[in-house]
Amino acid sequence: MPELPEVETIARDLRSIEGDIILRARVCWPRIIAWLDARDFVEIVRGQSVRRVGRRGKYLVISLDEHTMLVHFGMTGRLCLCGLPSPAGSAVRCEVKHLHALFALASGGCLAYQDVRKFGRLSLLKDPAPVLARLGPEPLDPLFTPERFADMLAARRRRLKDLLLDQSFLAGLGNIYTDEALWTARLSPHRRSHTLSREEAIRLHEAIRAVLAQGVAARGTTFSDYRDGLGRRGTNQYSLNVYGRKGRPCPRCGAPVVRAVVGGRGTHYCPSCQPV
DNA sequence: CGCTCGGCCTGTGCGC
DNA sequence: TGCGCACAGGCCGAGC
Numbered sequence: 001m002p003e004l005p006e007v008e009t010i011a012r013d014l015r016s017i018e019g020d021i022i023l024r025a026r027v028c029w030p031r032i033i034a035w036l037d038a039r040d041f042v043e044i045v046r047g048q049s050v051r052r053v054g055r056r057g058k059y060l061v062i063s064l065d066e067h068t069m070l071v072h073f074g075m076t077g078r079l080c081l082c083g084l085p086s087p088a089g090s091a092v093r094c095e096v097k098h099l100h101a102l103f104a105l106a107s108g109g110c111l112a113y114q115d116v117r118k119f120g121r122l123s124l125l126k127d128p129a130p131v132l133a134r135l136g137p138e139p140l141d142p143l144f145t146p147e148r149f150a151d152m153l154a155a156r157r158r159r160l161k162d163l164l165l166d167q168s169f170l171a172g173l174g175n176i177y178t179d180e181a182l183w184t185a186r187l188s189p190h191r192r193s194h195t196l197s198r199e200e201a202i203r204l205h206e207a208i209r210a211v212l213a214q215g216v217a218a219r220g221t222t223f224s225d226y227r228d229g230l231g232r233r234g235t236n237q238y239s240l241n242v243y244g245r246k247g248r249p250c251p252r253c254g255a256p257v258v259r260a261v262v263g264g265r266g267t268h269y270c271p272s273c274q275p276v
Numbered sequence: 277c278g279c280t281c282g283g284c285c286t287g288t289g290c291g292c
Numbered sequence: 293t294g295c296g297c298a299c300a301g302g303c304c305g306a307g308c
Contacts, residue, residue: 001301001302031284058302072302072303073302074284074285074301074302074303075285075300075301075302076285076286076287076301098286115285116285116286116287117284117285117286117287117300117301117302118284118285118286119284119285119301119302119303120302121303156277156278157277157278158277158278158279162278162279165302167302167303174301174302175301175302224287224288225287263279263280264279264280264281264301265300265301265302266299266300266301278308279307279308280306280307280308281305281306281307281308282304282305282306283303283304283305284302284303284304285300285301286300287299287300288298288299288300289297289298289299290296290297290298290299291295291296291297291298292294292295292296
């Protein structure tokens with residue numbers, strides 16, 4: 001599931017198409033296009049050049065001439081840069097299953113959007129600012145300071161697990177990095193945000209940034225579906241401490257990792273070093 | 277405000 | 293071996 005480090009990795013890979021031109025687009029599953037009719041979407045992107053590829057939270061932000069395309073990957077979305085269509089007839093050189101949108105580029109390459117579960121969305125906006133303004137701060141931004149985060153936590157009284165997954169509170173964390181950050185900070189996912197001491201809030205701030213930076217350095221976490229902008233796996237799955245490790249020993253204290261449902265989501269933690 | 281639930285999806289993996 | 297079904301979860305809207 002693409003979270004901040006995965007989307008950041010895809011954005012960096014796709015920076016190579018900056019300056020390229022979208023010759024034409026095709027949409028095979030119209031429902032992945034948000035807000036617009038798929039035919040209008042195809043019509044509007046045709047001929048526009050790619051000015052810039054960036055990221056905000058879990059959104060991939062592709063700035064075109066007149067519009068901005070936002071890509072949200074949902075659970076299993078992928079955006080891969082593929083080579084030329086082969087003379088033999090196969091449309092895309094990389095894996096072609098679950099292909100929902102295809103962008104032919106002037107350079108000869110193709111940008112393919114694939115999504116097994118179809119939870120992802122592509123949108124095209126004249127001004128993405130109102131959508132992106134609904135997101136909380138960027139965790140890796142220098143403006144996101146420990147002091148500011150402590151104030152944010154004190155102002156709410158939700159469980160840490162719920163709050164950290166809320167994109168309007170903080171942008172970019174999903175289930176994997178939330179569990180990892182709470183483990184790193186030695187804080188229970190059940191803890192209410194306003195009960196944290198100043199020292200605990202600073203620890204959580206530090207932990208969030210550390211697990212995200214580690215995720216980016218490892219080019220993302222590939223559990224099953226995630227691939228980067230060129231179809232490759234990430235390696236952060238080898239660095240996880242609790243996520244997906246139910247019953248296995250906590251790397252810090254040896255107690256078995258627990259999986260519980262918190263706020264409707266599978267949550268992994270060590271009850272011994274993350275006491276309530 | 278906070279919380280839960282249902283819907284959207286399909287591959288995986290379990291029980292029988 | 294195969295069938296059927298619960299489960300996985302990001303996000304949104306509804307309802308309490």
